[in-house]
Amino acid sequence: MSFDHPEVLVGNFIGDFVKGDLYAQFVPEIVMGIKLHREIDRFTDLHPLVKESQLLLKPVFARYSSVITDMFFDYFLAKNWHQHHTVPLEEFAENTYRLMEAHRNILPKKFSEAFKYMQKENWLVAYGTAAGIKRALTGISYRTTFKSNLEKAPYYLEKHHSEFEGYFNAFFPELTIFSENKLKELKTQLL
Numbered sequence: 001m002s003f004d005h006p007e008v009l010v011g012n013f014i015g016d017f018v019k020g021d022l023y024a025q026f027v028p029e030i031v032m033g034i035k036l037h038r039e040i041d042r043f044t045d046l047h048p049l050v051k052e053s054q055l056l057l058k059p060v061f062a063r064y065s066s067v068i069t070d071m072f073f074d075y076f077l078a079k080n081w082h083q084h085h086t087v088p089l090e091e092f093a094e095n096t097y098r099l100m101e102a103h104r105n106i107l108p109k110k111f112s113e114a115f116k117y118m119q120k121e122n123w124l125v126a127y128g129t130a131a132g133i134k135r136a137l138t139g140i141s142y143r144t145t146f147k148s149n150l151e152k153a154p155y156y157l158e159k160h161h162s163e164f165e166g167y168f169n170a171f172f173p174e175l176t177i178f179s180e181n182k183l184k185e186l187k188t189q190l191l
Helices: 006-017 028-046 048-054 058-079 089-102 109-120 130-143 150-159 161-190
Strands: none
Touching: 006 028, 006 089, 006 109, 028 048, 028 161, 048 058, 048 161, 058 130, 058 150, 058 161, 089 109, 130 150, 150 161
């Protein structure tokens, strides 16, 4: 969530791929995006609704239930994008890919490698389809070190679709408010 701040969006995307002194590597707005991404992750991981939704997955997926829940929530966000954003998802995705291309010189190497596939396969739009989320989860399952069963997760999305959608619909407004407030707080700290 960047709330129409392009460099915050860049930081949001690369948040999992950067280490070290952020201020030495990036302009303040990108640092805000990285920090916002990390705060959103922390808020999500600790939220009671998210933890409750993971109980549907834990018996089969154990520690990977948090990854799956994140992916399921991405699916519901993309699937119902028009309820949360005024810009159509396809247009948002294209604008985001162009923005990331414009910042290619500062993108971490590991992110750049993933970004090639993100753009080529249009992940931001594909996540809103059952086939797209299945392809994403299967791809992640090939890269896990331990037996993850991630390739079975789409079955659980289908089986518990209404439950997961209910969790997402209850959680997402809280996440939006948290993110707006956190971004305001970060602005006062960093700028």
